[in-house]
Amino acid sequence: MNPSKDMTWRIFLSGEIHSDWREQIAQRTEAAGLPVAFSSPITDHEASDNCGVDILGPEASGFWRDHKGAGINAIRTTTLIRRADVVVVRFGPDYRQWNAAFDAGYAAALGKALITLHGEDLDHALKEIDTTARATARTPEQVVQILAYVLS
Amino acid sequence: MNPSKDMTWRIFLSGEIHSDWREQIAQRTEAAGLPVAFSSPITDHEASDNCGVDILGPEASGFWRDHKGAGINAIRTTTLIRRADVVVVRFGPDYRQWNAAFDAGYAAALGKALITLHGEDLDHALKEIDTTARATARTPEQVVQILAYVLS
Amino acid sequence: MNPSKDMTWRIFLSGEIHSDWREQIAQRTEAAGLPVAFSSPITDHEASDNCGVDILGPEASGFWRDHKGAGINAIRTTTLIRRADVVVVRFGPDYRQWNAAFDAGYAAALGKALITLHGEDLDHALKEIDTTARATARTPEQVVQILAYVLS
């Protein structure tokens, strides 16, 4: 009984923005004909950092400059997580990525199905998030395979 | 990963009804091709005041005349806020506008993303609402820019 | 800002099944071109009473015969109330109509906008429900006018 026939799955791709993992997932799921609608945070780092002051005017303090930008980005991310069926959270080797972990917690509290995507070197640091996730994938290809199976 | 491709954003435009700020936002977002569906309270002041007695019959007391009308208007506003993804609340220079502040509180408790729109002279009086909003815009154009960014 | 352009309003018409008030509302809203999708309980009294034993087999006791039928009817009514934006509850002059009052309470607890429809002779008996309703109409025409205004 194929759920793909009757609904599009909304999948939010949270986390790391410095590699092309989202595009890999999107291309392969498209090639596989899966009925998925992906969304993500803004992945243009500079635009994401500057949107607050670019749109709403400059700030003397870095804290408030960040605050204004993060507020606008949160309009996008919280709305899309609330609408999502599945949230995939990718952690890369660099940077703090606390927004990714925040998204994971936000999604978990709302009862969304969570998939994490990261290398084994991060396993210990991500154990609290992985234990709540329904699956921990190592490669974008594995995420695609999970989706292909789940939607088959 | 463009969320615009896969969903229409439902945006409720609450508050001031004595200027054309809604039309400005609607025209510019349409010109920009953004996938948004705007809704609002009834903005015809006289119709809004009289709908209760016009439809359901006259009342001797002003309190109950208002009560009947406000009840009917609430069918519209609470339904549309519950369905909205984003709620924009505009405060103008005149009038009490308590219904706008009420809508903001109602939307906030439901977890909707909130944007306020008002002049700097109202900043102090609106601080409790602005601190819950994700962004405070000064012009309709800024609201459009926020939406264009969030939906890009 | 016309919400009719962007969404269909789902309206559940609960209560009295011995007059044509639903058809009156449906015909007039259709004539007015309102974007509404009406639903209702099963209004064929005999089918409604017998569905349990007709489908699932006979019962010796009247209590369980009713129980089986009411369970099946509840699949319909609770699902449709949960999906509705607005619930209209009609009380007529005859019968107990406790299911109508139950539907009103169920809808109220879920935050649905409630409209009651009944004659003035029932005002005192219905005061607890009317005080929670957003409007009390006296005629199907008034319900149509409320909808026409709310969706304008």
Add this chain to the structure above:
Amino acid sequence: MNPSKDMTWRIFLSGEIHSDWREQIAQRTEAAGLPVAFSSPITDHEASDNCGVDILGPEASGFWRDHKGAGINAIRTTTLIRRADVVVVRFGPDYRQWNAAFDAGYAAALGKALITLHGEDLDHALKEIDTTARATARTPEQVVQILAYVLS
């Protein structure tokens, strides 16, 4: 594993106010030492009808007189139902008792355990409510026995 040791069960007794069924239940559960805290709507019919105008001032129209009183009574009933673990709804032989059916629907939508209490002559008219209730009792004594068993 006796839950009585560790919690008091909050039980709202809704419905008919013209017999002493609440007192019967209260006395017998007290005699049995059950850890229950009963609450109810105001059962003084005249006080309940007049509270609105007695406190907030007179109304020319019966509809609004009822409306004011019912609003105040709803402060009590909705708060107590929201806090209750179990809601018992009693239907007697007389009167419309639509508020009782409304309370039942309100409680059911909030996931409260529901017990109905009425004679067999009302079975058919109450089938929609009985099918949602966890038990249908015929006497206050049976309600006490249910509570004694559930809390044993």
Add this chain to the structure above:
Amino acid sequence: MNPSKDMTWRIFLSGEIHSDWREQIAQRTEAAGLPVAFSSPITDHEASDNCGVDILGPEASGFWRDHKGAGINAIRTTTLIRRADVVVVRFGPDYRQWNAAFDAGYAAALGKALITLHGEDLDHALKEIDTTARATARTPEQVVQILAYVLS
């Protein structure tokens, strides 16, 4: 069946801070022996305005000074409203009082029982809030009478 015996009612007193209406209500309910626990926003206007910069350090801009203070005040108000059974909102003759209207909307969306308290001159401006409230009182004494009745 007296609910006062078994529970304390938590009542949040929102709104106007320039008269002693809260004290009047508290003294009279205490005199009447009602089992209520009142709470309120911080009613020291200057402390409320300055708490952000007093605790977390100065801000050059008035907007962010207000923002910091309003955030801290919101910790108190949203927590207390979420815990409240009843929310009383008082509107006085002066000031914008948008925070009071925001609190009313916030409480309404959470299903709290709402009581408004204001003069008749504000009826038209407050009609959207009054229509959602369970009662509109004119004096603190009336609020006390409502509570005395509801908890009797």
Add this chain to the structure above:
Amino acid sequence: MNPSKDMTWRIFLSGEIHSDWREQIAQRTEAAGLPVAFSSPITDHEASDNCGVDILGPEASGFWRDHKGAGINAIRTTTLIRRADVVVVRFGPDYRQWNAAFDAGYAAALGKALITLHGEDLDHALKEIDTTARATARTPEQVVQILAYVLS
């Protein structure tokens, strides 16, 4: 007032995977032209057991092999139950089928309308689930008849 005209009913078919009951229901509802969208867990037993290790790599321990597979299957089942209007749970004569009972509990807590489908020999063992279900059917044909009635 036919709800079929305006909405597709989403029905999750949980439980036994060793007979063709899902296909029987699907074929007969299709023949009847009912507007339903069925979904189900993965019904290929071997694929369901192996999906975890097939996609995410081998496990030495049977417990974790099962854990990985069950996590992936849960992405599908919990998402589809959350989206469903009605959940049908079939219990067959063999196997433990604890996942079916788990799905029934999960659906019940979310307020979904529940239909059970099983032989009379399982009545006693399933009494806790049947008492929460809106109907207990004995054959796929009866499920189809219930749906045909509910959607008529």
Add this chain to the structure above:
Amino acid sequence: MNPSKDMTWRIFLSGEIHSDWREQIAQRTEAAGLPVAFSSPITDHEASDNCGVDILGPEASGFWRDHKGAGINAIRTTTLIRRADVVVVRFGPDYRQWNAAFDAGYAAALGKALITLHGEDLDHALKEIDTTARATARTPEQVVQILAYVLS
């Protein structure tokens, strides 16, 4: 920072009723001085089976006899699960135990922390429930150790 000082943990012990696992857990946690309040379904098998007809009168059919009893038992179990912080579900070697699996699903959908307790021979059959549980224990002693650690 010891949470035991400030709150009692409410723990519902669901499932198998043919061994003394509940008593083992209760005695050891009591000996350890843990601030827990245990509750459970009625564990007297015969009383549980007969409560419906014993209290509410006989039934000719086994299905309705079970139905009446299960309804009364559900008043207890659903109330206690809703109030619980943690739900422990024990599966023994014998019987269908579908009510235990139903309780697990019910608790999971409400966001309760779930602990399963069973032998390794049941691992494969319970994989869907274990993957949602926060821990799978093999002995009552392990459950006690988990609680002692969690509350330390």
Add this chain to the structure above:
Amino acid sequence: MNPSKDMTWRIFLSGEIHSDWREQIAQRTEAAGLPVAFSSPITDHEASDNCGVDILGPEASGFWRDHKGAGINAIRTTTLIRRADVVVVRFGPDYRQWNAAFDAGYAAALGKALITLHGEDLDHALKEIDTTARATARTPEQVVQILAYVLS
């Protein structure tokens, strides 16, 4: 109107475990006589890492060893966050601290009042969490001052 008189505030202290910030907050609030009940995750790093295998038996793979421990820790943290009124999240200079960010997201989605505590060097990396927090403190003393003000 002092809310301290009538309720204890439950405050969960999440995040960094390598300095004595929790003890500082606890001592100063105790000295100030504030009615707060603090809770926290297990702050013994080694116990936290090993609890899974210590209680439930060894694992060959590091991933599952972490998984078992993190599951048990989650029983504590999710229960305490759900019960909390306020969640304070501390980020220190070292380590990934993704569990702290996860807790923040989890608390935010549940509508808890959030306070962050960190140095300015982390401002940019924490902007998404700070924008959702009601206050960002730099020292434990500031957290105490916020609590003293909020509970005054």
